[in-house]
Amino acid sequence: MSIITTERLCKYFKGKKALDNLNLEIPKGIIFGYLGPNGAGKTTTIRVLLNLAKPTGGTAYILGEDIRKSRNYLRKVGFLPDVPNFYNFFTAREFLSFIADITDIENPKKRIEETLELVGLRNEKSRIGTYSRGMKQRLGLAQALLSDPELLILDEPTSSLDPQGRKEVLDLIYSLKSTKTVFFSTHILSDVERICDRIGILKEGRLLLEDSIENIKKRYWKRRILIEVDDLEKFLERIKESLKPNSVEVKNSSVVIEVLDIQYTLKEIPKIVVQDGLLLEKLEILEPSLEDIFLEVTSGA
Amino acid sequence: MVLKLIKKEFYEFKKTGKLIAIIITFLLFSIMSPITAKVMPELIKSISSEITIIVPPPTWKDAFLQFFKNLNQMVFLIVVLLFIGSVAEEKNRKTAGLIVSKGVDRKKWILAKFFFQISLVFILTLIAFFLCYYYSVILFPDTNFEIPLQSCILFFIYMTFIVSLTIFSSSLGNNIIQAGGIFIVIFIILGILNMFPSIKNYNPIYLSSLENQWITTGIKWSSALKTTISSIILSILLVSIGVYLFNSQELE
Known part of the structure; x- marks a missing residue:
């Protein structure tokens, strides 16, 4: 079963093709690396998939739902934006409590503590406004994971982290492999090589290559x-x-x-x-x- | 869902100090207005010792004229400054996109902001009115209750329009500067339209003049009916267009 299927998905901005007939098929339970140079259309794909932007043509199905017709699937998706910005006046715990409230999470207190523990922010009591970029990235992962989603969409999750932070985040993403499907956009190739099962390479809105890393290496051997x-x-x-x-x-x-x-x-x-x-x-x-x-x-x- | 989002708006106002700022503004002017009305004539007399100035003795009307003047100037300014970025800044900071990506309905998200702002203005206006009335009664025992209360209803209808206009401007703009610019342009246009007698009666801005008129000449709902109805219709339209605009916008 495919978690994400896109069918001739297009997105144009003032005549410029940001996505050009994108056909993707992402099976359940894998870590999918979505690669491409800056401006290739990675973030645009994510915005369209999350209903933040409307496709110009084609459609996509996420967890079996047509994104043009329904938004219910968003409850089962966790999203980490490329530059995570939160409400600076909240503490991490307060922010997650707000997210738990609007997403109707069961047993929120327990879930919040578990998630904070997972991302290493359990003892953090200061306001988000005082956080470093790395801490915000970890909080971003926490809010994405809070509802225990079936699908995680991560937009450049390691781009701003130091090597230690990057390793921790990658290990964390890898540990989710058996329970979740991860759609992971990046331009850091070593990260992809380390944790992804399949990759897609995008350039100027067109998907140039999509396969398992093993097959791709065989093909280009x-x-x-x-x-x-x-x-x-x-x-x-x-x-x-x-x-x-x-x-x-x-x-x-x-x-x-x-x-x-x-x-x-x-x-x-x-x-x-x-x-x-x-x-x-x-x-x-x-x-x-x-x-x-x-x-x-x-x-x- | 709307209540949960309203709770967040309240929390934001509380944590960022906006709540205390708006409370102090309302309360300060509600207490100061009757006191200023009482001491102003004495103050004017004491400044000019050489010229004889005849100042009529102050009445409760002066207290409420001062009250509504302050509400329409300082309180209005604070309300606009605090509310104008409510949608635009969340779009700019990308927090709007994050919340919407969690499946939160865009319409509910905007309406929660509107209802929170309108409730806050309503509650504070009511408290401010009663405080002003209380001090007016102490300083001017013959203070009328009904006339200023009904003027207060006019002020509230006027503020409903202003809050709707801030929601509309904020939904249209992508940051606080754009939203503020849109608000000012519309407000100036309404100010110019207020100079035409045929349009004036349908212009929400005219309500702010009517509040003072009622204090001096008494309540005349018949003269305010057209303005009240058009203000309510325009408020509904502005919020609806704001929701529509936000629904059709692409977020980051």
Whole structure:
């Protein structure tokens, strides 16, 4: 079952296509990374999904409800905005109490304490106006999680956090994996690689790629091998002669080759090393990083 | 839901000191008005020792004329300043978007603000009136009750229109400056229209003049009927348009 389905979703601003026929299918129980450069349409997608902006064309279904016809699904969605702003006069506990009140949460006091504990704000008694950006981000997560939603929509949840804060937030999001579906927009690729099951890459409002990270890596795998030997020049001559690689790239004391048959190459390299009396220092099959794929996809669009 | 949202508005006013500011403004002018009316003639006489100024003895009418003058100037200003950003600033700070994304109905969200503001003005106007009446009776024992009370009803109808106009301006503007600008432009237009006798009777601003007229010449509901009805209709229209505008706006 899909939690989010978008069908030819479009959003135009004064003739500019912010979303262009977006077709997305996000299954239940996964962490979906929504990637794209600044201005790609990530936040616009989220605003349309949350009924904060009206689509120009197409529609979306969230938890089975058509967003053009119903707003009931919003009760089952938790949302963290990219720049979390709250009522500065409240304390965290008071703010969550207000949210619990308007969303009719059962047993609110217990739920508020649990959520504050989860985000590490249980002992915080000062007003929100005095909070740092990181604390506001954590409070943002708390208010998103308070109603125990089925779907979490997080807009750049780690963009303003320090490495420690980022790790904590990512661990927290990852821990929700079995119980919730997370739609997570970001441009920090390492975060996506760390916790996401599937990703979508968006550019200029168009979805360029959508699949599991595993499949994407397979698809963009280049059969590249990194080798380090004691006599690089001699080794280079030999491999060009016997392996006929598609490309050869020398990086400091190592060489990266791209070949057609990786199994054959892996058998041949040790033979060459032994025959030529070389010392093999490193042999590694290079997997493409998400960054490489992202750059390739977005630059080729 | 509306009650829950009203509770938040009250809490906001309490925590940010707006509540105490508006209470002090109302109470200060309600107590000061009869006292000022009583001591003003003596004060004028004492300032000019060389010229003889004949000042008629003050009456309860002076106390309430002063009261309504203060309500229409200082209290009006404070009310507008405190309420004008209620919707616009929440849009600007993106808190409106956050609350609406939780499934809160946009119409209820705006109406909660309107009902809170109107209730606060109503309660404070009533308290201010009774305080002013109490001090007037002490200083002017023949103080009339009925005439100022009915003038007070006119003031309340006028303030209903003003609060509706702040809700409308705030719904239309994206920040407090824009909302304030929209309010001032409409208020100036209404002020200009008030100069045309054929339109005056339908202009809510005319109510503020009628309050004082009633104090000096007595109650004439027949002369205020058109203005009262048009003010109520315009208030409903402004709030409805405000709700419609907010419903059709895209939030962040």
